[in-house]
Amino acid sequence: xxxxxxxxxxxxxxxxxxxxxxxxxxxxxxxxxxxxxxxxxxxxxxxxxxxxxxxxxxxxxxxxxxxxxxxxxxxxxxxxxxxxxxxxxxxxxxxxxxxxxxxxxxxxxxxxxxxxxxxxxxxxxxxxxxxxxxxxxxxxxxxxxxxxxxxxxxxxxxxxxxxxxxxxxxxxxxxxxxxxxxxxxxxxxxxxxxxxxxxxxxxxxxxxxxxxxxxxxxxxxxxxxxxxxxxxxxxxxxxxxxxxxxxxxxxxxxxxxxxxxxxxxxxxxxxxxxxxxxxxxxxxxxxxxxxxxxxxxxxxxxxxxxxxx
Amino acid sequence: xxxxxxxxxxxxxxxxxxxxxxxxxxxxxxxxxxxxxxxxxxxxxxxxxxxxxxxxxxxxxxxxxxxxxxxxxxxxxxxxxxxxxxxxxxxxxxxxxxxxxxxxxxxxxxxxxxxxxxxxxxxxxxxxxxxxxxxxxxxxxxxxxxxxxxxxxxxxxxxxxxxxxxxxxxxxxxxxxxxxxxxxxxxxxxxxxxxxxxxxxxxxxxxxxxxxxxxxxxxxxxxxxxxxxxxxxxxxxxxxxxxxxxxxxxxxxxxxxxxxxxxxxxxxxxxxxxxxxxxxxxxxxxxxxxxxxxx
Numbered sequence: 001x002x003x004x005x006x007x008x009x010x011x012x013x014x015x016x017x018x019x020x021x022x023x024x025x026x027x028x029x030x031x032x033x034x035x036x037x038x039x040x041x042x043x044x045x046x047x048x049x050x051x052x053x054x055x056x057x058x059x060x061x062x063x064x065x066x067x068x069x070x071x072x073x074x075x076x077x078x079x080x081x082x083x084x085x086x087x088x089x090x091x092x093x094x095x096x097x098x099x100x101x102x103x104x105x106x107x108x109x110x111x112x113x114x115x116x117x118x119x120x121x122x123x124x125x126x127x128x129x130x131x132x133x134x135x136x137x138x139x140x141x142x143x144x145x146x147x148x149x150x151x152x153x154x155x156x157x158x159x160x161x162x163x164x165x166x167x168x169x170x171x172x173x174x175x176x177x178x179x180x181x182x183x184x185x186x187x188x189x190x191x192x193x194x195x196x197x198x199x200x201x202x203x204x205x206x207x208x209x210x211x212x213x214x215x216x217x218x219x220x221x222x223x224x225x226x227x228x229x230x231x232x233x234x235x236x237x238x239x240x241x242x243x244x245x246x247x248x249x250x251x252x253x254x255x256x257x258x259x260x261x262x263x264x265x266x267x268x269x270x271x272x273x274x275x276x277x278x279x280x281x282x283x284x285x286x287x288x289x290x291x292x293x294x295x296x297x298x299x300x301x302x303x304x305x306x307x308x309x
Numbered sequence: 310x311x312x313x314x315x316x317x318x319x320x321x322x323x324x325x326x327x328x329x330x331x332x333x334x335x336x337x338x339x340x341x342x343x344x345x346x347x348x349x350x351x352x353x354x355x356x357x358x359x360x361x362x363x364x365x366x367x368x369x370x371x372x373x374x375x376x377x378x379x380x381x382x383x384x385x386x387x388x389x390x391x392x393x394x395x396x397x398x399x400x401x402x403x404x405x406x407x408x409x410x411x412x413x414x415x416x417x418x419x420x421x422x423x424x425x426x427x428x429x430x431x432x433x434x435x436x437x438x439x440x441x442x443x444x445x446x447x448x449x450x451x452x453x454x455x456x457x458x459x460x461x462x463x464x465x466x467x468x469x470x471x472x473x474x475x476x477x478x479x480x481x482x483x484x485x486x487x488x489x490x491x492x493x494x495x496x497x498x499x500x501x502x503x504x505x506x507x508x509x510x511x512x513x514x515x516x517x518x519x520x521x522x523x524x525x526x527x528x529x530x531x532x533x534x535x536x537x538x539x540x541x542x543x544x545x546x547x548x549x550x551x552x553x554x555x556x557x558x559x560x561x562x563x564x565x566x567x568x569x570x571x572x573x574x575x576x577x578x579x580x581x582x583x584x585x586x587x588x589x590x591x592x593x594x595x596x597x598x599x600x601x602x603x604x
Contacts, residue, residue, distance in 0.1 A: 018443050022443075139583070140587055141583075144538075247450045
């Protein structure tokens with residue numbers, strides 16, 4: 001287990017290092033970053049000053065080393081536009097994003113797992129088909145369309161819910177549902193398939209044969225065995241989908257999270273913020289993936305010993 | 310060149326057989342999908358107005374049948390007096406075109422790398438698969454935001470970004486299939502007969518991995534339509550005044566309380582496209598997967 005954990009950790013660090021390198025070179029190769037923000041009317045002297053300030057006149061390898069050094073001393077530079085440290089701008093937005101993510105994933109789990117189990121048990125009846133049609137629609141409706149339809153309905157027409165910000169519990173409702181929509185579709189399908197796999201196993205027949213009531217068979221033997229797969233799907237796929245989705249949802253609802261910051265930075269071409277924000281989210285996703293991987297290996301010893309990585 | 314080993318039924322007969330095997334929802338998806346493609350292709354003929362021509366006296370008119378509607382504007386007009394129906398058609402055209410190009414680019418990149426990884430093996434394979442793992446580790450919306458911000462939102466960059474979305478799935482599928490096939494006797498025989506790696510890839514491997522690739526292509530297409538719409542919606546896609554479905558929804562959002570029709574038509578089209586493509590993708594997958602067919 002320990003060597004497996006170590007290997008996971010090394011892979012994690014390597015992946016992050018590759019991403020850092022790609023992000024660095026992608027920004028530098030695309031031209032002089034200063035030109036992104038230079039407006040009309042800026043003199044050549046101003047431009048030279050900016051280039052000197054951001055040390056863009058040094059050779060690229062020395063810039064790369066300086067970029068890497070930031071990870072040890074925490075000096076990631078200033079935003080082009082707000083003139084504040086990018087680390088401060090990004091870090092203060094982590095908590096709102098986490099809140100939104102947790103509530104969306106929580107809602108997803110509460111809705112999808114019962115639905116998925118129902119769809120698996122009553123696969124052949126109309127219940128199973130109905131659940132799958134809903135899951136299909138959830139897949140096809142883009143989250144931003146779901147979001148603006150809700151805004152139109154609940155904010156403009158019915159005047160029940162606030163649109164912008166994250167001040168109260170009411171503010172959570174629409175962003176959470178909009179973000180959870182596609183996650184629910186995805187997780188319901190996964191849960192159904194995982195349950196279907198388990199339902200066909202021999203030990204399920206044994207459990208029934210020894211006279212256990214159907215509920216106990218499904219919960220104690222079915223769900224517990226499908227549970228590991230479902231948990232890993234939540235960690236690996238659902239977390240990734242949520243991270244992608246929250247970018248849009250936060251931008252729509254002006255949610256003060258990282259997604260909103262990334263979109264506005266991309267639109268304003270504030271690349272120091274964008275760079276640091278992308279790296280932060282990438283790191284978070286890598287850490288979550290590794291944690292899920294380890295939890296999975298801990299729960300299922302067979303995995304540790306098979307070829308992995 | 311046709312592969313003589315595969316019996317080829319005539320194209321119309323095969324299509325008819327496919328149509329018969331579809332259920333009601335799948336038939337609906339086929340009809341919707343074909344009509345959308347047809348509308349997109351024929352947009353310049355079907356559209357009653359130039360999608361970008363403005364008319365200040367005909368701003369924010371509702372669709373026909375509502376009060377204040379202006380004759381000729383079937384789905385109403387937007388904030389600049391442009392015809393919503395015409396813009397939706399051209400938006401659909403551009404969205405489908407971008408998605409098609411992006412999915413094809415992804416197929417080419419991913420397919421080539423997967424083939425390379427599967428045939429060459431060793432260090433090449435390890436580094437390609439490491440790239441695949443890295444790509445999977447980062448939510449793609451972030452990659453797209455980043456690339457569009459630093460490279461700008463030209464059509465070429467957008468196609469590149471859409472092409473990079475999902476290449477890793479093709480690479481994984483192709484590599485897996487190639488590794489499976491390489492162990493089979495007929496490849497061994499070809500190699501023993503002195504066939505060069507390129508010939509093996511072209512003659513023996515590709516015909517055998519076409520069907521999983523077609524399935525993946527269809528599934529990827531709906532993801533790419535969604536990604537393109539999302540980016541355009543955020544203002545990072547094709548720049549105005551050119552319409553894509555996503556940017557129409559993004560800009561129309563500001564007028565939603567008073568003029569919901571500006572958003573309704575393009576949003577509905579995005580929905581129909583993704584719905585049709587998803588159903589078709591699933592249908593193809595079930596058809597291609599022998600294990601599922603038996604269930």
